[in-house]
Amino acid sequence: MRFAIETVNLHIYYGSNHVIKGVNLQIPEKGVFALMGPSGCGKSTMLRTFNRLIELNEEARIEGEVKLFGKNIYSSDVDPIEVRKQVGMVFQYPNPFPHLTIYDNVAIGLKLNRLVSSKEEMDKRVEWALKKAALWDEVKDRLKDYPSSLSGGQRQRLVIARALAMKPKILLMDEPTANIDPVGTSKIEELLFELRKDYTIVLVTHSPAQAARISNYVGFLYSGELIEVGPTRKVFENPEHELTEQYVTGVLG
Amino acid sequence: MSSFEVRKQKERLFLMGIGSLTFLALLPLFHIIATVFRNGLPVIIKEGLNFLTGTFSNGGIGPAIIGTFTLTFLASLLGLPIAFLVGLYAYEFPRSTVGRWTKMLLQIMIEFPTILVGVFVMQVLVVPMGTYSAFAGALALAIILMPYVAIYTHEAMREIPFTYREAGYSLGLTRIKVLLKILAPMTKRGIFTGVLIGVAKVAGETAPLLFTAGGLYESYPSSVTKPIGSISLLIYQLVQSPSPADHEMAWGASLILLIVFLGIFIPIRLSLKEVKL
Amino acid sequence: MRMDGFKAIAIVAVLVVFAVFAGMLVIYFTNAVPAFHRFGIDVYLKNIWNAAEEPSREAYGIAAAIWGSFYTSLIAVLIVLPLSISYSIFVVDYAPKRLKNVIIILSDVMGGLPTIIYGIWGAFVLVPLLRDYVMQFLYDHLSFIPVFSYPPITGYSYLSAGILLAIMVTPFASAIIREAYEMIPYTYREAAYALGATKYEATKLLIGYIKPAILSGFILAFGRAIGETVAVSLVIGNTFNLTWKLFAPGYTISSLIANQFGNAFIYEYMTPVLYAAGVALFIIGLGINIIGLRFIRRWEENVKL
Numbered sequence: 001m002r003f004a005i006e007t008v009n010l011h012i013y014y015g016s017n018h019v020i021k022g023v024n025l026q027i028p029e030k031g032v033f034a035l036m037g038p039s040g041c042g043k044s045t046m047l048r049t050f051n052r053l054i055e056l057n058e059e060a061r062i063e064g065e066v067k068l069f070g071k072n073i074y075s076s077d078v079d080p081i082e083v084r085k086q087v088g089m090v091f092q093y094p095n096p097f098p099h100l101t102i103y104d105n106v107a108i109g110l111k112l113n114r115l116v117s118s119k120e121e122m123d124k125r126v127e128w129a130l131k132k133a134a135l136w137d138e139v140k141d142r143l144k145d146y147p148s149s150l151s152g153g154q155r156q157r158l159v160i161a162r163a164l165a166m167k168p169k170i171l172l173m174d175e176p177t178a179n180i181d182p183v184g185t186s187k188i189e190e191l192l193f194e195l196r197k198d199y200t201i202v203l204v205t206h207s208p209a210q211a212a213r214i215s216n217y218v219g220f221l222y223s224g225e226l227i228e229v230g231p232t233r234k235v236f237e238n239p240e241h242e243l244t245e246q247y248v249t250g251v252l253g
Numbered sequence: 254m255s256s257f258e259v260r261k262q263k264e265r266l267f268l269m270g271i272g273s274l275t276f277l278a279l280l281p282l283f284h285i286i287a288t289v290f291r292n293g294l295p296v297i298i299k300e301g302l303n304f305l306t307g308t309f310s311n312g313g314i315g316p317a318i319i320g321t322f323t324l325t326f327l328a329s330l331l332g333l334p335i336a337f338l339v340g341l342y343a344y345e346f347p348r349s350t351v352g353r354w355t356k357m358l359l360q361i362m363i364e365f366p367t368i369l370v371g372v373f374v375m376q377v378l379v380v381p382m383g384t385y386s387a388f389a390g391a392l393a394l395a396i397i398l399m400p401y402v403a404i405y406t407h408e409a410m411r412e413i414p415f416t417y418r419e420a421g422y423s424l425g426l427t428r429i430k431v432l433l434k435i436l437a438p439m440t441k442r443g444i445f446t447g448v449l450i451g452v453a454k455v456a457g458e459t460a461p462l463l464f465t466a467g468g469l470y471e472s473y474p475s476s477v478t479k480p481i482g483s484i485s486l487l488i489y490q491l492v493q494s495p496s497p498a499d500h501e502m503a504w505g506a507s508l509i510l511l512i513v514f515l516g517i518f519i520p521i522r523l524s525l526k527e528v529k530l
Numbered sequence: 531m532r533m534d535g536f537k538a539i540a541i542v543a544v545l546v547v548f549a550v551f552a553g554m555l556v557i558y559f560t561n562a563v564p565a566f567h568r569f570g571i572d573v574y575l576k577n578i579w580n581a582a583e584e585p586s587r588e589a590y591g592i593a594a595a596i597w598g599s600f601y602t603s604l605i606a607v608l609i610v611l612p613l614s615i616s617y618s619i620f621v622v623d624y625a626p627k628r629l630k631n632v633i634i635i636l637s638d639v640m641g642g643l644p645t646i647i648y649g650i651w652g653a654f655v656l657v658p659l660l661r662d663y664v665m666q667f668l669y670d671h672l673s674f675i676p677v678f679s680y681p682p683i684t685g686y687s688y689l690s691a692g693i694l695l696a697i698m699v700t701p702f703a704s705a706i707i708r709e710a711y712e713m714i715p716y717t718y719r720e721a722a723y724a725l726g727a728t729k730y731e732a733t734k735l736l737i738g739y740i741k742p743a744i745l746s747g748f749i750l751a752f753g754r755a756i757g758e759t760v761a762v763s764l765v766i767g768n769t770f771n772l773t774w775k776l777f778a779p780g781y782t783i784s785s786l787i788a789n790q791f792g793n794a795f796i797y798e799y800m801t802p803v804l805y806a807a808g809v810a811l812f813i814i815g816l817g818i819n820i821i822g823l824r825f826i827r828r829w830e831e832n833v834k835l
Contacts, residue, residue, distance in 0.1 A: 053724055081260075081726050089724035095717040099739045108735070109725035159721070166725065260728050267730045268624060274616035278704065279633065281697045282640045285651045292654075338543035345536070355544055357823075358551060364750065364819040366757025366811055368784045372791065372804075373554045376561065396550060429536035450642075457644025460759035460784070464791055485646040489760050492650050500654065507650050511643075518642050522635055 002070055004029040004170055004200035005050055010064035012045055012054070019045050021224040022064070027217070032196045034203045034215035034232070038247070042224045043204045044092075047172050050202065051087040052080040068170065085113055088163025092175040094155035096147040096162065103143040105158055106130060109166045125165055133161035134191050153184020157191065164195075171201045177210070189214050208248045212236050220244045286511070293508025296501050304505055309470035309487075314506050316473050320482040321513070323474055324390050324466065325456045332395030333402060333448060340406025340447075341432055356407070362400040370396050371461035378465070385467025387474060387481035393461035398451040405447020409440040446521055453517040457510060459485040484510045558808045565590070565802035573806050577772045585798035592807050594772040598688065598780040599814070602762065603755035605692025605776075606699060610751050613696070614704040615744065618711045619733055634708075641701035649761035652694040657765050660693065661685030665777045680775035686767030689776040694765050695755040703751040710743030710829060711736070742829040749822035757815055759784040783811045 005027040012020035027033045048054040096105045106126045130136040135157040177185040219229040228244045239245040307313020346352035374393040421431035467480030474481040491503035576591025665682035722732035767779020794800035
């Protein structure tokens with residue numbers, strides 16, 4: 001079977017700090033894969049290896065392999081920029097660029113990578129991405145406004161649209177609802193439920209409840225080690241590992 | 254060449270461009286230091302110790318050096334207590350109207366053309382007294398020194414965690430005791446830095462002294478109510494002179510001023526992460 | 531709020547500072563009054579400088595000096611612009627840590643260097659250099675372009691003053707822009723790279739984000755340049771000359787005050803006119819700095835978004 005993402009004996013160090021300790025993980029194509037664990041367990045760090053964003057941190061050192069659709073993205077002939085074009089990312093803090101309009105925020109990735117050739121195509125793609133992110137109806141009359149006029153939840157959906165516009169196969173989400181109010185959160189969760197039909201989504205969350213609500217598969221990460229992986233229902237109803245059980249029942253952080 | 258290669262190529266060009274512009278921005282510093290040493294050192298070597306102690310007609314700038322130190326010292330004496338209190342006030346009452354105006358005023362004063370301060374002091378001090386004086390020069394410098402020290406004090410105090418204030422007041426101390434006995438000593442390093450930066454700044458000032466200090470290079474200063482010289486003021490006057498001998502003296506004096514400045518500034522700068530210029 | 535020991539003492543200090551500032555305003559305006567009475571607004575709008583023992587023959591208009599202040603500061607800021615932005619990007623994005631610290635320290639040293647040292651270097655080194663290698667060349671080959679059409683005889687000129695000012699205020703603008711660039715929340719940097727941007731493209735995007743800070747850096751740099759006195763007065767040539775011509779000698783408000791105040795008492799109206807010049811500098815400086823500080827505050831709020 002071919003996996004969307006596969007890590008082989010992945011180690012990450014920050015200086016002398018060993019953060020990810022030999023993780024072997026397989027993420028199947030399509031669906032939501034929730035990577036859960038208490039804060040500080042290394043899940044955000046791990047997520048950033050899937051698009052080589054980890055390399056922005058000069059302290060970070062990576063060992064092992066990360067394969068996207070079978071290809072090791074850390075082999076020397078791969079350019080990180082090419083990787084990032086195929087992998088969208090949504091962040092913990094909703095970060096549409098404040099100095100760009102709503103329209104330009106969606107278009108920016110396409111512009112940078114010259115993925116569309118005409119204004120019409122761009123308009124179409126922006127509309128498509130905003131629709132896909134369930135934001136079109138709310139912003140279609142004010143595409144020239146700046147994101148500061150949007151609520152936190154809307155901003156986060158704008159970031160999702162920004163990522164989707166590049167038509168990635170994989171979407172990385174780093175606790176996308178951590179800074180969003182409950183109404184906004186449920187909207188984003190509904191959206192993920194829609195998107196998981198077409199995309200491989202890796203969702204980092206510290207909330208077992210959220211993982212249970214929207215994921216097909218979960219992985220439980222605890223102080224840099226992958227404790228348990230499996231279909232969501234199975235892991236939650238019948239965990240193999242004691243730590244996992246403590247975590248999903250809320251005994252553990 | 255693929256569009257991707259083009260992007261990479263652009264990247265390299267860009268790095269080269271900003272790298273050389275950065276270099277260009279710093280280049281004058283090296284040139285200035287080198288020129289001042291090249292032109293100033295022979296003058297000082299020729300005159301020897303006399304350059305530092307002699308009067309001007311004897312080939313020295315002794316009175317100017319003493320003048321610079323005297324003016325800086327007097328300016329600190331006048332400016333520091335007020336600066337310190339004003340900085341504390343802005344810290345202690347950040348939301349009151351006066352507090353906000355004070356902060357705004359400090360920021361305006363730090364950016365203010367220094368020549369205007371000099372002319373102001375001339376009008377209120379030199380004209381009534383009928384003579385240039387060390388006191389007038391020092392007052393002008395004190396007005397320039399004040400906002401630097403006040404802003405540094407304010408910033409340094411703001412970095413103290415709120416909990417220490419609470420701790421102070423919970424001991425039943427009055428505001429003045431909390432501020433002066435607990436909080437200010439906690440951040441004395443930050444405040445001291447502000448003092449040194451301000452002092453380094455005014456030690457090299459020229460414009461505010463033009464119409465206040467008067468200049469005195471043939472004898473050592475004796476009274477705060479009499480004219481006084483300074484290294485920077487002397488350089489300014491010598492550069493405008495047509496005589497090449499004066500120009501030589503100006504280079505020598507510049508080297509002394511440069512060494513004084515670097516001697517104060519470099520140690521502070523190395524002990525710090527940021528400075529406000 | 532209740533008065534206590536601290537407040538009672540500190541408020542005195544605060545009042546002293548306010549009094550000094552207010553005193554400056556009063557002194558400048560009152561001493562300028564005779565000039566306004568005699569010449570009206572022409573004192574700012576006309577370019578004329580007739581000093582005469584006989585007061586009725588005196589006539590002054592400092593338009594050339596006001597022009598010179600703006601023109602030299604503008605030249606300076608245009609040079610500062612690419613230098614300080616490049617510096618900020620290089621320091622934050624590219625320079626290895628150790629080099630970065632060295633560069634920042636050097637820049638700070640430049641910013642703190644006594645202005646008279648820039649002055650002597652400007653007068654004895656920079657001016658001849660510019661005259662022989664830059665101005666002469668441009669004059670020989672491009673003098674059909676009006677700005678290059680003034681023969682560079684002495685080299686003391688608007689261009690020399692502008693370039694010297696640029697060297698002096700670059701560290702200052704650089705510090706403001708670098709701080710703003712470093713303050714950009716990390717998440718925006720990540721977002722740019724996650725979209726597949728190259729380093730250059732990410733930089734371009736993020737520079738757009740700090741535009742308000744860049745603008746305030748330039749406004750404040752402009753303010754510094756316009757207030758600078760001794761270094762400028764040593765290289766600008768001190769001549770009333772209302773022209774665009776870059777190689778022509780000129781005046782600025784502050785160099786005019788520095789140059790003429792010493793002998794102004796001989797004439798009846800020259801002192802008031804110089805106070806009027808001070809008023810102009812006062813107002814320009816105040817306005818520029820308030821606008822610059824506004825921008826930077828707005829930017830700081832923007833970052834917290």
